[in-house]
Amino acid sequence: MGRSLRTFAVYTQPFVVKNARSAATGCPFSKRQRSQIAPTAELNEEIFANAKPYSEVPGPKPIPILGNTWRMVPIIGQFDISEFAKVTKHFLDKYGRIVRLGGLIGRPDLLFVYDADEIERMYRREGPTPFRPAMPCLVKYKAEVRKDFFGELPGVVGVHGEKWRQFRSKVQRPILQPQTVKKYVAPIEHVTEDFLKYMVNARDENGDLPHEFDNDIHRWSLECIGRVALDVRLGCLSSQLSSNSEPQRIIDAAKFALRNVAVLELKAPYWRYIPTPLWTKYVNNMNFFVELCSRYINEALERLKTKKVTSENDLSLLERVLQSEGDPKIATVMALDLILVGIDTISMAVCSILYQTATRLKQQEKMAEEIERVLPDPSKPISYSDLDKLHYTKAFVREVFRMYSTVIGNGRTLQEDDVICGYHIPKGVQVVFPTIVTGNMEQFVSDPEEFKPERWLKSDGKLHPFASLPYGFGARICLGRRFADLEIQILLAKLLRRYRLEYHFEPLDYAVTFMYAPDGPLRLRMIDR
Numbered sequence: 001m002g003r004s005l006r007t008f009a010v011y012t013q014p015f016v017v018k019n020a021r022s023a024a025t026g027c028p029f030s031k032r033q034r035s036q037i038a039p040t041a042e043l044n045e046e047i048f049a050n051a052k053p054y055s056e057v058p059g060p061k062p063i064p065i066l067g068n069t070w071r072m073v074p075i076i077g078q079f080d081i082s083e084f085a086k087v088t089k090h091f092l093d094k095y096g097r098i099v100r101l102g103g104l105i106g107r108p109d110l111l112f113v114y115d116a117d118e119i120e121r122m123y124r125r126e127g128p129t130p131f132r133p134a135m136p137c138l139v140k141y142k143a144e145v146r147k148d149f150f151g152e153l154p155g156v157v158g159v160h161g162e163k164w165r166q167f168r169s170k171v172q173r174p175i176l177q178p179q180t181v182k183k184y185v186a187p188i189e190h191v192t193e194d195f196l197k198y199m200v201n202a203r204d205e206n207g208d209l210p211h212e213f214d215n216d217i218h219r220w221s222l223e224c225i226g227r228v229a230l231d232v233r234l235g236c237l238s239s240q241l242s243s244n245s246e247p248q249r250i251i252d253a254a255k256f257a258l259r260n261v262a263v264l265e266l267k268a269p270y271w272r273y274i275p276t277p278l279w280t281k282y283v284n285n286m287n288f289f290v291e292l293c294s295r296y297i298n299e300a301l302e303r304l305k306t307k308k309v310t311s312e313n314d315l316s317l318l319e320r321v322l323q324s325e326g327d328p329k330i331a332t333v334m335a336l337d338l339i340l341v342g343i344d345t346i347s348m349a350v351c352s353i354l355y356q357t358a359t360r361l362k363q364q365e366k367m368a369e370e371i372e373r374v375l376p377d378p379s380k381p382i383s384y385s386d387l388d389k390l391h392y393t394k395a396f397v398r399e400v401f402r403m404y405s406t407v408i409g410n411g412r413t414l415q416e417d418d419v420i421c422g423y424h425i426p427k428g429v430q431v432v433f434p435t436i437v438t439g440n441m442e443q444f445v446s447d448p449e450e451f452k453p454e455r456w457l458k459s460d461g462k463l464h465p466f467a468s469l470p471y472g473f474g475a476r477i478c479l480g481r482r483f484a485d486l487e488i489q490i491l492l493a494k495l496l497r498r499y500r501l502e503y504h505f506e507p508l509d510y511a512v513t514f515m516y517a518p519d520g521p522l523r524l525r526m527i528d529r
């Protein structure tokens with residue numbers, strides 16, 4: 001494999017999973033019990049005939065009337081949303097490699113699958129329109145509350161079937177083409193330079209960054225996404241942002257949208273039937289985003305009318321979409337989707353990556369040496385090919401994602417009956433792939449408790465390609481992943497080229513708000529090298 005990154009594709013240690021026990025089925029990973037079905041094999045009648053019934057899938061038993069929803073309600077329930085990552089691990093320990101959580105009010109059963117072979121098989125067999133059961137509240141907002149605006153082109157997030165496929169096919173090429181992403185190296189570098197200037201000024205006399213540094217990371221990521229999706233510098237990094245300034249309102253709105261999805265979805269979802277105060281706030285919040293994106297896209301359209309364009313290469317991502325589709329609504333909805341999922345995900349990932357960098361000094365020095373080798377002159381602009389050479393730095397990030405998966409899991413709603421881990425699972429069930437657990441299971445990763453970026457550079461040891469997939473897989477894979485990687489790499493390269501990060505406070509636990517990230521003030525110390 002040489003030095004390039006292996007290409008497939010918590011400082012608490014709660015998710016190291018050794019020889020997970022199966023209460024109901026004996027050792028779940030004995031050779032005999034691992035998936036007998038090849039990843040791309042068609043299921044035949046015999047396989048269905050030999051499968052055990054769905055009712056026998058182990059899992060917590062629903063209690064009459066309340067179902068299993070009570071387990072998700074903070075305080076009275078057994079499981080707190082912020083503990084969701086621990087709950088998924090608990091399910092594996094208690095019930096084994098497949099767990100059914102049924103009886104949830106207002107939603108289909110959840111089926112947790114902790115077997116990377118089975119996960120691979122499901123991903124590889126999914127049809128042209130995979131169904132990711134995400135954000136029913138966003139679905140309701142797009143399909144019902146603002147049907148007037150979204151109509152037949154509602155975007156990709158919270159959209160399924162043919163409408164999803166049509167929209168994705170319109171925007172996927174420009175967004176994922178390396179040629180497009182390359183054009184954003186300099187703009188993201190400029191944003192990041194401004195962020196570093198801000199950090200340098202914000203340090204106290206010890207070099208410690210402010211308590212609310214996670215908010216500052218949100219400002220950086222918003223500035224990046226504004227540059228990519230709206231073609232503007234939003235001004236989020238200016239030193240004095242008042243609480244009602246537009247950039248701060250955008251940051252607050254993005255945080256609100258993502259954080260409350262888990263609450264709206266996992267607690268009893270009364271908002272489906274009556275407009276609860278939280279739901280009304282959610283709708284107003286989304287309206288704010290729609291108005292914001294429409295305004296900036298109209299401005300971009302006006303600029304494009306007078307821009308001299310000789311080739312496609314002169315166009316930004318947004319201008320390419322505006323020009324090729326001829327419909328500003330598509331660009332607006334694309335921008336909205338990118339912003340909705342592209343701020344908190346990357347901000348939380350960066351909080352986690354910087355915290356791990358600051359607490360793992362040996363590995364930090366290896367990254368710094370590599371960055372210095374590739375960028376001997378720190379004042380020279382970074383190029384795309386420089387970033388290509390940061391093998392160890394990329395492997396460090398990959399290892400953070402494996403051990404502390406920012407997105408705790410992915411999922412698919414079954415569109416036809418399937419046989420999973422020997423059980424007949426009916427169509428409509430929501431299958432959860434708990435990446436946060438599977439990436440830390442001994443059955444799939446050698447020495448999972450060791451933080452070892454090198455595992456991504458050498459091919460020795462076990463590393464199941466489907467155990468840790470930070471960006472998902474297949475036709476629905478993360479649309480922003482190339483931009484996310486670019487932003488993270490540029491930030492690490494600029495930061496570690498000049499500064500050392502340290503952390504001198506109580507160790508932080510990880511918790512789930514919507515993403516999985518260090519819980520508490522991220523007081524990093526930033527020392528000149």
Ligand code: HEM
Nearest residue numbers: 156338342345346349470471472473476477478479480484
């Ligand atoms: C480190 C940061 C990020 C992580 C870990 C992440 C992870 C994910 C995952 C797991 C999915 C589901 C994929 C699947 O179903 O197979 C997803 C979807 C998506 N992501 Fe990301 N993401 C990140 C950053 C971003 C950014 C920065 C953007 C926007 C610029 C973005 C835009 C999207 C969109 C639009 C989708 C929906 C794709 C679809 O359903 O067709 N993501 N992401």
